[in-house]
Amino acid sequence: SDKTKSTLYDDLGGKPVMDKVIADMLDLALADPRMAPIFVDSDMERLEKLIIIHTCHIADGPCDYDGQDMRRAHDGLGIRTLHFNTLVENLQQAMDDQDIPFRTQNRFLARLAPMHDDVTERSPVPPRTTKADSYSVAPITRMGPDQDPETPSEASP
């Protein structure tokens, strides 16, 4: 590879800028009451370090992320598309604050967007229990019109 060509990580401003961007992104997320509950059980110091290494790796910086894969890391946290989009907004705000050009921001966001499905969960579909289901099925199968106790048949004494 061409060592004289800058990486996306370089274009984003390298470690001094990106460490600050990630710290600010997490501060913004924790300050948002829709986001904070998702982080309650997390060691934020550890998480910040891992995300700094991971984002550096994603942006072709000089870092090797060997932590959990994204699906496993986020499993069971209840993260929805709303949370994903909010964190992206927090990240954009943090990058704006460091005067990272939009063009460069978008190159980075384009590498994060495909992780949406690994990070988020869909809401479970509730079982379909309507009044119509129980009324139309249960009485008819349990007894026919002849056995209706309210209308004794002609044959009964």
Ligand code: HEM
């Ligand atoms: C592209 C999007 C995302 C990336 C690249 C990413 C990256 C990471 C990384 C590298 C870790 C550490 C994994 C480990 O513990 O080994 C992590 C954990 C975590 N992420 Fe994300 N994340 C993303 C989206 C989100 C979103 C949208 C939320 C919620 C708003 C979130 C909340 C968390 C939490 C709470 C943990 C820590 C879980 C724990 O304490 O074990 N992440 N993420």
